[in-house]
Amino acid sequence: MIKKPETLAGKLGLTFNDPNLFAMALTHRSMGARNNERLEYLGDSVLGFVIAQKLYELFPEAGEGALSRLRASLVNQNSLAEVARQHNIGDYLILGSGELKSGGFRRDSILSDALEAIMGALLKDQGVDVCQQWILRLFDDKLAALKVDDWTKDPKTRLQELMQASRKPLPVYELVSMSGADHAQTFEVKCTIALTPETRNGVGISRKKAEQAAAENMLNFLQSRDK
């Protein structure tokens, strides 16, 4: 049996003026037309804004690139699903029978979308200030644990240092493909490291940029795995 949305709202420290809005935030599209997709769109935008603003304040010395990487490290599907799990949001999702049977309440994408939809619902119900405070409370631990130094270096350098610290061979970057005309080529590069059998690819308009993208994807994978 699905647990009551009010119970979850209480646990999250939220009281909605319009409880239907909160219930809608928990409703996956497998339930039909009235679902949380619009609220997720709204929540995604307010979350990005709130975290961007907070990082701007927290790290007055950080450049735009480091701030963007810091934000991407907080606001991504893995990270949001982790927060959703901490609050047992999966137990309260309103899913169609197909998704229920296939364990949709455990899926990162569905959990992450629902958390963003809750943010959207709160924004609509109580405005940006209340929503901002709640989001910052939710991300309090993650924000406190951030180290800006980790994000001032480029991804290839960070991955290399990680491998050296683990006393492992350096990452290997292999060109997978090149496409496009001479003046507008796209490169795809595969990154392989000794810490995992997984590989990660990156795409870019130069081989170097593709390598940086692959290193970044690998770092994100390691980060989500090691959490």
Next chain:
Amino acid sequence: MIKKPETLAGKLGLTFNDPNLFAMALTHRSMGARNNERLEYLGDSVLGFVIAQKLYELFPEAGEGALSRLRASLVNQNSLAEVARQHNIGDYLILGSGELKSGGFRRDSILSDALEAIMGALLKDQGVDVCQQWILRLFDDKLAALKVDDWTKDPKTRLQELMQASRKPLPVYELVSMSGADHAQTFEVKCTIALTPETRNGVGISRKKAEQAAAENMLNFLQSRDK
């Protein structure tokens, strides 16, 4: 001679508590370490949020996909540079001599970045409500001209219209491969456009379906790039 920032602030209807913040928003990185890049990061996030929220209110029947596409049509480098030009922001930019000589004040990217930086400066100076009102006033005409129908159209039509609006050549679709037996063929098509060196492929059970898929992938790429 560079025109005074106060003059521009007045024309934009803005009075800054901290005028240095506004001057910084106009300062390109070619001037050195104290430039508008951090403010641009902040402005980009508040702009995305404000427009997302407004579209959510304006189009209660639009799905998440249409809302995202509407937003991408408003919040992109071309559109922001256009708004910046309407307000002659280029005349007030504080650029290093190299950028000045090469006409940087006319470049889309520099204009668009400066406009976002002004939004960031206003957010920091006067908070989210004032900033939101100003952004919405700035985008008033563009918001009024939006037709949600434009965004429920099929991907090829949307991509074609996007190129026409940007005064660029139409998208090119090339057959990359055909596979499978006669009665069960799969087509792969590559989409190339003049807005980016990136290409996107699409796969389908007819050439037409593969083209639609490629157009959709290209639209998604443009959207994520311009976020």
